[in-house]
Amino acid sequence: MVENKTNIEKENIEEERKVAKISNRAILVLECVICYSSIAIFLTLTIIASYCEMSNALRFVLILVGLVDLLVSCFTAFYLEVKAGCYICAKCGNKHQPSYLKALISPHIGWTRYMKCPKCGKSSWNKKKF
Ligand SMILES: [Zn+2]
Incomplete structure (x- = not known):
């Protein structure tokens, strides 16, 4: 009876480790998705601001929005990397x-x-x- 309970506990611990490992890998994949998508958004907004006809104020706002998105996303992704x-x-x-x-x-x-x-x-x- 006690031996069966110990085996069940060991199986549960092993299952929890497997789930944690899968979760950590998913978090790190999410980190990459967040980083690369924010880099793509920043580059797109910068290219639009550089080559399209618009006022300088709008150019500034587009680049600023892209930069803020890039910084927030990268620091968030880095937080996920540290915690996973x-x-x-x-x-x-x-x-x-x-x-x-x-x-x-x-x-x-x-x-x-x-x-x-x-x-x-x-x-x-x-x-x-x-
Ligand atoms: Zn050491």
Whole structure:
């Protein structure tokens, strides 16, 4: 009876891990969609403002709207990236989730960030784990 309950608990934990992994991947795909669509909107508005006949005030408004959309979208997408999954320290293998500001100021290549590990205190390239 107790052994069956333990097996069921283990299966539930494993199922929760699978669901979390799928959710984290979906969030990271959403991050890419948000970033690339906002870049496309910004470029489209900038090209329209550059090549179409209109007043300078309207040009300014179009570029400003595109720029605000780009900034808000990129910072939102970055927030999703930081909160989905975790980072793994290359030195000790510790899994950790950095603060938004710490991740924002750390250099990165793709989803790999150069950060200081909270456990071992060493700086290394931390890979994103879903
Ligand atoms: Zn470490």
